[in-house]
Amino acid sequence: MTSLPLDDALFDAMETSILPTEEAESLPPLCYTDAAFYEFEKQAIFAKEWLCVGRESWAAGPGDYFTSFIADEPLIVARGRDGVLRAMSSVCQHRAMLVAEGSGKARAFVCPYHHWTYALDGSLAAAPAMERSCKFHREDFNLPVFALEIWEGFVFVNFDKDAAPLAPRLAKVSEVLRGYDLSNATGDKPAGEQRYPWNWKVMFENNNDGYHASKLHQGPLHDFIPSELAEFPDDLPGDTAGYYRTNRTLHPDAAFNATQRAVLPVFPGLSADERHRMVFANVPPTLSLVMTVDSVIYLILRADGPESHRVDQGVLTAPRAKADPAYEQKMAMGFLAASEIIDQDLHVDEMVQIGLRSRFAPRGRYSWQEGAQRLFNTWLVPRYRKAWSERNKAEGCAGESL
Incomplete structure (x- = not known):
């Protein structure tokens, strides 16, 4: 694919992606397809972030x-x-x-x-x-x-040894996740990685997106978590290293399986209110969490090209879950449901990447149910802008020294 030039106009145009959700539009399509942009992103994001x-x-x-x-x-x-x-x-x-x-x-x-x-x-x-x-x-x-x-x-x-510590900048996210006690949650190491032919941001955005849930995933495996019950925080600090969204459920202890209810032990630290919602937490550019009351699906996204990335996908449960004699069978039941939903998402991700290559690819407008996309943009765009400014400054200084 022919690489497009990166210029000030491109990075100036990104400012509309961090406007309030009702005014914002998506990132320029070349951010998902262009080889030169990926090389820039490796320095702007992957060389500096956790x-x-x-x-x-x-x-x-x-x-x-x-x-x-x-x-x-x-x-x-x-x-x-x-x-x-x-x-x-x-x-x-x-x-x-x-x-x-x-x-x-x-x-x-x-x-x-x-x-x-x-x-x-x-x-x-x-x-x-x-x-x-x-x-x-x-x-x-x-x-x-x-x-x-x-x-x-x-x-x-x-890779940056002078980077600011991560945990203090995730305090708000940790607060929302406290009831899951993830440090002590258990789960087997994923048996192998998956490699997908689309940009890492396409998958990250899909994991963040509550807008599509009641449309793409309509049916008995997902209807208990409707898109109209999505909620987005408005108190994340400006230096946050991550973000989250929550989604109320139609009944407590909801889970992705044919029964629509938790079949594994509920994480014991969850309050009654927390058992009536799901949490979707993200630490870009690599970690995305889908959290139900009895299991946590994690995806570790590892970019390896402008239109490809690798994923390590695993599941965490409460420490006592494996003591259940029917643990394997209950996990298989959840995996069957999750696989159907994930397959729908993967097909969409692949088709979105194809669409992003088109000369008719838009900078789309957001629904209020896509508030997490703006949160992602507010993490990305300042980092892009800063790195571009630093690069221009460095090139200017180099030119002056000639």
Whole structure:
């Protein structure tokens, strides 16, 4: 696909996407399709923001590790013998071979190409046959280590070591999620990733969108959570790192299955009022949560191109859920219902991406039921504008020095 030029007019035009919902319009279509914009976005967003890569439980003990890949960066998250969880590049500092794949338990990471060996903290422990290389010092070739933070049991990584801490900027979101006690919620590591041929924002927006629920998902698996009962917060701080929406349900303890009611243990910290709604929480650009009273579906979105991304999708439940002898059967019942709904969403996402490539693709207007889209835009647009301004300033300074 031919890349389009990025200019001041494009970023100025984004201001209409953060107007009040009744006045706002969607982002310019090229933000979802253009290769140059994706390259810009990698620096504006993915190089500076906290990126979810998994759950802390995936590397619970010393030597446990898992790998990830986001915005062209292969990563390892490993628990050292000192008990500290670290995130580092998976790229061998010799010839760029990846030193780890998948997940498991290791005493060290040995590059299969030339057997350079890295300790669990990323330090280079061995480099065979390098004794004749001039001025070679092992300490100069450690794996790059990145900032890491745990929020609600999820592992976040930031390539910018000077980034502001994540948790304080998610205080409002954490307050809404308190009853779920996500740090102690349990769930198996997803068996594998999915890769989808559409922009990461298309999927993120669909996960945020309550407007389509009573239309696209009309039927017995979804009718208990009507779009007209969607609610959007108006008190999120300006520096928030995430946002949420809630949706009242027609009866308490509603859940996505054929019975329309929770079949697994309800999260014990939920109040009576909280048991009469669902929560949709988002920490862009990577984590989206769909929260019912007895389970939490999480999606970890990992952009890998202008029109593609990968997703790790899992389910969390209250810690005592697995004690139920019928746990597997009840989970299967929920999975059957969720799969039908998810398949509808995936088809829409694919068709939206096709539409966004069209020369007739609009900058659409929002319904009040799409308030979460504006919340997403108010997170994105200032970051885009800031990065564009910084780039222009840097290019101007470079021109002045010539």
